[in-house]
Amino acid sequence: MASAHQNLSTYDESNIPSAEPFAIGIVVADWNREITHALYEGCVETLLKHGASEDQIHTVQVPGSFELPAGARLLAASRKLDAVICLGCVIKGETRHNEYINQAVAQGLTNLSIASNMPFIFGVLTPDSMEQAVERAGGAHGNKGVEAAVTAIRMAALRSSLRKGKSSIGFSSKL
Numbered sequence: 001m002a003s004a005h006q007n008l009s010t011y012d013e014s015n016i017p018s019a020e021p022f023a024i025g026i027v028v029a030d031w032n033r034e035i036t037h038a039l040y041e042g043c044v045e046t047l048l049k050h051g052a053s054e055d056q057i058h059t060v061q062v063p064g065s066f067e068l069p070a071g072a073r074l075l076a077a078s079r080k081l082d083a084v085i086c087l088g089c090v091i092k093g094e095t096r097h098n099e100y101i102n103q104a105v106a107q108g109l110t111n112l113s114i115a116s117n118m119p120f121i122f123g124v125l126t127p128d129s130m131e132q133a134v135e136r137a138g139g140a141h142g143n144k145g146v147e148a149a150v151t152a153i154r155m156a157a158l159r160s161s162l163r164k165g166k167s168s169i170g171f172s173s174k175l
């Protein structure tokens, strides 16, 4: 389904759990930084609006989107977190670099989520042009950083609700 029809940037705020109990990691790629930093602004603003405290938001920067899974893994191993949001922007060029990077990041974050039992959120724009990127970083199609934040809160709350009452003996989800 086209994401233009799934614009969660205009989401129902009353349906989002509180982010107050959660520690959230954010990894931001510096390639196309005017876009990724706009995603970051929208992301942090949304986390704070839903009750996260500034000292519970832990941010690191990586050179490009390809480094997002490794950066996320390092960040998750450095402290106790409830979700990690990865923000990047890979613009299609004349070669197929974008396909390789996007595939690697999607697969990397999926693997991390499944192996660690913690949500790693894919907040990577994959536009054909800078114009399309701008439209999704605070423009006509909202800010996908907002959507990444909402997804992280929802997944952290889901994880927390399903873990309640579970014995900590046995399977360890810590990275």
Ligand code: RBF
Binding pocket: 029, 030, 031, 032, 063, 064, 065, 066, 067, 088, 089, 090, 091, 092, 097, 101
């Ligand atoms: N990183 C991005 O985050 N967005 C891009 O649009 C992007 N384009 C790239 C194009 C080429 C041809 C190459 C070689 C790298 C590009 N990268 C991009 C950087 C990539 O994510 C990574 O940082 C580097 O390949 C080093 O591992």
